[in-house]
Amino acid sequence: MEVPAGPFLMGSCPGEGIPEHETPLHEVSLPMFFIGRLPITNEQYEPFVRKAKHEAPKSWILRKPPKGCHDHPVTGINWDDAMAYCAWLKEQTGRPYRLPSEAEWEKAARSIDGQLYPWGNAWKDNCCNNNSSNISPVTAFPTGASPYNCLDMLGNVQEWTMTIWGRNPDHADFSYPFQMDGRNDPNPVSRRVFRIHRGGCFRDQAKNLRCALRSFSVESTKVNWLGFRVVMEEK
Template identity: 40%
Template sequence: MIRIPEGPFTMGLSDEQVLFLLRSEDWAEEWQEWYDNDLFMVEQPQHIVYVPEFYIAQYPVTNADYFAFVWQTGYRMPRTWNGFYYPDGTDDHPVTGVSRHDVLAYIEWLNQQTGLKYRLPTEAEWEKAARGDMDARIYPWGDEFGLWRCNTKEGGKFSTTPVGSYSPSGDSPYGVADMVGNVWEWTSSLFRPYPYSAIDGREVPNDNEKYVVRGGSWYYSRKLARCTVREGVIATYTSPALGFRLALSP
């Protein structure tokens, strides 16, 4: 677990960054024209959010991590596994094919095993861990996309990769790995408009609403592998491109 210090950070995408993407990325103009800017607007407005100190896992939960849970409890297998086991050679790949309910069951089991209180990160915590404090970088490493820094469609892997494969070049300012690309990650937050506030109800679980997932994945292009990209999915949703990582309050 990596400590993320308390304090403010810049959350969301600014108008200036939209203009930068329009100048530097061939996909950005299509987003703006085809969807009347809606796909950028869900990441706006950019605003300052204060986040208390917390800890976040350096890597997403892996197949081997999750297998220990399944083996001990008899819990159902992820849909992406082959029968009773994950695919050969993928023990250190992020576990995928897990719904929010599956994730919470794993966390409950882990907390019983460790005596700690692991949880999912809020989307504000996730974004701060991904981009740092106040420089509002577009990617964990800066403002320019780097093909060798993360596992996206452009890299041609067409599957998950071992966690940490792109470290340290793809790490966040705090040293957190795989924050973009490889797999989308569940957060605890409901998918609601900005500005973000932890006390406006979006951190109160409600399976009648969608939950925020973050980070893009191997299945999608670099357009979704940005620190500010947010998608909403229902609690029962599973995908071979969706996993999770743990957070912990001090």
């Protein structure tokens, strides 16, 4: 989906239940980019595993996704796996695919005016897969589409981004306001860094789901609630 160039409101205003690292609400300007309408699915990831002979997620059987889960987001992949998929996809298509920065992800989720959720400023049930026990197909919640028509931006699975949180889980090396200051470096000096992931997951309650929420994990993390989607820069 095309996300036009220009400014948008990122982050949150200080308030009850809002962590300091999510504040302040501030303006960030980005060039135009394209972002996947959906997270990468098992069906999309399988050719990469097969053709590139890449390690399959542990939940797969004989290097194949579980039966009936072809349209579920791929999970059990770490940040390096997601980066490797982007590199493979770029090689296959000749197009500059990569992971989004957290700013790109957030703009695609909430548009320009800082709305709380992809669908507006009021929480609505049945707009995303949350407070549940299972992952759902990526098109299961069409009413949760963002202003740029992206689905699954909240709930279902969280999504890796390029952006570095830092080396210490208790302290962000890169604070807000968001800047192009090395926080999206794919090869930082320290290889044990925590990367930002966005969007919440199927287990989360509504109070923990909003477009501005920032979460992070060490790059080697492989869990059943963390996947990714891709972006493509304008050529």
